Amino acid sequence: MVSIFRSTTAAAFMLAAGVVSANAEIKIGVLYPIAGTGAVYGTPAMYGHNMAVDEVNAAGGIMGQKVVSFARDTKLKPAAAAAAAKELITKEGVDVLVGGLSSAVGLAISEVARQEGVVYIATIPKTIQMTTKKLHKHVFRTSSHTDFEGDAIAQIVKKLGKKSVCDIQLDYAYGHDLAAGIEKGLAKHAPNVKKVIDLRSKLGATDYNAQITQILGSGCDVVTSGLWGSHFVNFAQQAKPFGLFDRVTYISGGEIASHEIAGKMGKDYPDNVISNSYELWYDHTFPGHKKFQADLAKRSGKKETAMWPVLAYIGVKFIEAAGNKAGTMDADKFAAALEGMTIKTPVGDRTIDPKTHQANTGQFWGPMVKKSGVDYRVMSPVTWYPATLD
């Protein structure tokens, strides 16, 4: 009788322990713009994030615990992003923050992460400041940065043998830092190239006529830029009638070679554009990409998938790897696990530099050309620019 009682009690304790274990969760605070203007990027990013979380949970979670996401809309505004990050930490008690879109938003989230002592993995912001003068022990970046991007642009300027550059950027952290990155790259790769004009447009600008006519008047033979998303669409649509793309080569960061831009612009996409993308649905250079793209296509219901999901996907995969390695979600130990960590991704291996907390995230670069049978442009030839500044 006593043994039955003991066994029953032990079983009850084990069950209770099991329940506790099953209920314990790893909470990820996710910060993307999921409404308003930024939803263009935030919505596909969430596809990648959710796909990665489902994969992690299907494989047993992190340290055997289920991963749960708490998504918040950053509204593409630093203040809103900071408030959401604080709320995620204090109210929801998230273990780690991930996401961010726009450099200004990324810096705002990073500051909250610093104050609250929670790890933040920036998956999209590219301002160099995040991993240089505003670096702290809890911020990590898995996206590229403006010095890598600027260096690649300068290498292409050199390769094309161009002599004079006009630069047009958006007037906020990303634009300013990319302009500086291009200048550093030009000084290194093409010191004889002359910068003719520096132009700035405000974030969200819709009219570029004044800038377009200044570029045409300045006589440069290449335009370097980081106008992204609808900024580029508007600029291109306004510049085409002026004949700008017949007179200059347009080399741009800001991932305007991604399919979400090329596919939607269709035959309106201009000539003579060389740009970049983190991922191209039609390029299977790296092992694992084919399966990733097929899964993403199934999930999003589109054969021709967007580029943003892979960035959010990689962020979650780093959380999985670091959590399992650290064996705890304690911020300091989790951060230590991220330092120097390498993971396999659908776009190549990624290693986080232990000093700068920056992943070696390279990008695909190439000219956007017409392709028979489809009404959108594709990058061809595709060249991989690794993330090195040597």
Place this chain on the structure above:
Amino acid sequence: MDMLLSSPSFAFIQVLNSISLGMNLFIIAAGLSLIFGVLRVINFAHGVFYMFGAYIMYTVSKDLQLGFFTGVIAAALGLAIIAIIVERGLFQWLYDKEHLLQLLLTFAIVLIMGDMAKIIWGTDQLSVSYPEGFGGASNLGFTFYPTYRLMLCVVGPLIFLGLWFLIERTRWGRLTRAATQDMEMLSALGINVPVIYVTIFVIGSALAGVGGSLAAPINSPTPGMDATIIVECFVIVIIGGLGSLWGTFVGALIYGFVFNFGSVIVPNWQDVFAFLLLMAVLLIRPWGLFGKPEQEGH
């Protein structure tokens, strides 16, 4: 700045840039001003009406391939229908209520229609092609200028003249102006005031739709595009005088010139000049350049 002084053709192109920007904005802001002038409603939803105009243009000209000018008409009709629903279903109950309630209602419409746009058209940035024959540049003798922009320079003044004629030279226009003065007296004289109100709301909203459809080839239809335009429209109508057609026309031109030349002369301060002008107007002449102080409303 140097180019402005050394090249007359560059300076002339900046003048055309300013006019075409101003005229595109005038078409949209005129509707906002017209609605305020008669209905005394500050319609924050005007920006989202503009956005719907751009999206309708995308659907008609790109998805359905029915042509650009069909898109303009469809945008006007689409917004007219939306305007009837909004005015008869919502606004008519709030004319005699305080302005705050009207503002809250228009803000609610912004949020609801913004989400509806995302459900219907998704969240991608879309692009609309120029109409056939308007995608290139026209030879002006000493320089080339985009044909589409030239068309905007012509369409804006035509819409201005049409509206001016309608309001100043027709019986219906006289009744409309009378409605702004004394709605009850007009009603007592046997005039169907609600019909005037709904017509004004339809015309104003259709102008937002037309403005959005005409802007679509140069402004990518995208969620949130309403937020930028509504600020620009308010700057224009406050400078010109809320409710004044002439004021809106001149305000739009001033905005176009200040923004464009500001971008050339002091590129990093392109927005500041328009807002400095706005502040000056608010301090010196709060009712705007062409507005009237303390107009009697209903």
